[in-house]
Amino acid sequence: MTSPNDVQLQVLHTVRILGYAGNAAVSERAGIPPANVDEALLDAQAAGQVVWSQFENDGGWSLTEAGKTLGEVLLAEELDRAGARVEVEAVRTEFESLNRQVTSACTRWQLTEMGIGEQATSLAETVEELARAGKAWATLEKHLVLHLPRFAGYYERLSAALDRARTDPSWVTATDRESAHRVWFELHEDLLATLGRSR
Known part of the structure; x- marks a missing residue:
């Protein structure tokens, strides 16, 4: 209960x-x-x-x-009850490089959609780059869930968004649905909040 x-x-x-x-x-x-x-x-x-x-x-x-x-x-x-502070800190450290990868991919895609920026990218390239970050996160998530079960499901939600994004680009960064960017944003906030940090 x-x-x-x-x-x-x-x-x-x-x-x-x-x-x-x-x-x-x-x-x-x-x-x-x-x-x-x-x-x-x-x-x-x-x-x-x-x-x-x-x-x-x-x-x-x-x-x-x-x-x-x-x-x-x-x-x-x-x-502290879970005795997982060291583990969560280690996950957050590894997450930072993935976060830069995801942020960069989403920014390039948004600039491409607006027709500006020097590095235009395709939808397929964007989804593939986000999927690579997602697979890397999946390994971290499995480790994290052993200590804090509430972290389960981020990879599944991200994968679902990317599957839809392959045919509907709004699923990359839209704010009115569980887009790839929104799921990743929530994951980042979850990690920061858990460690008592802000963006």
Whole structure:
């Protein structure tokens, strides 16, 4: 059975990773029943840890500084309980070179789409480069999941996005879906939050 502290950690962490999300998105991403998520978000709002914003028909939660600070405290406790700080630091170090590779590939693709930049690239080349980074991450993910199971699934989600990107380029960098860039962005934020760091 998931404890209230676990729910609090998962909900705050999920809001941080997603950046801005409604209750249903938080529930789906965290794997927590909607009723538990609703209660945790209302409690966090009352404590000044999250804030609700509404833009026309779209509304969502985002973390306050207090929520970010508490989330990092809870994540540090989780990391210490797992005895995995050294392992996560090692993964983050290896991740940095992959992150540069992914960032560069996405930037070149965006410039190509806009018809600017000196290094035009094709969709196939972009997907292949992102896939190489993804395969390298898969090895790191397997190691990380042994200590922190919540890291499972990033490679699967990235691969699904890249499969769609082969015929629909919007799946490379679009922000309105689980594109390759969005999945990678969430992964990066997950690693940073786990170690109490910012971009």
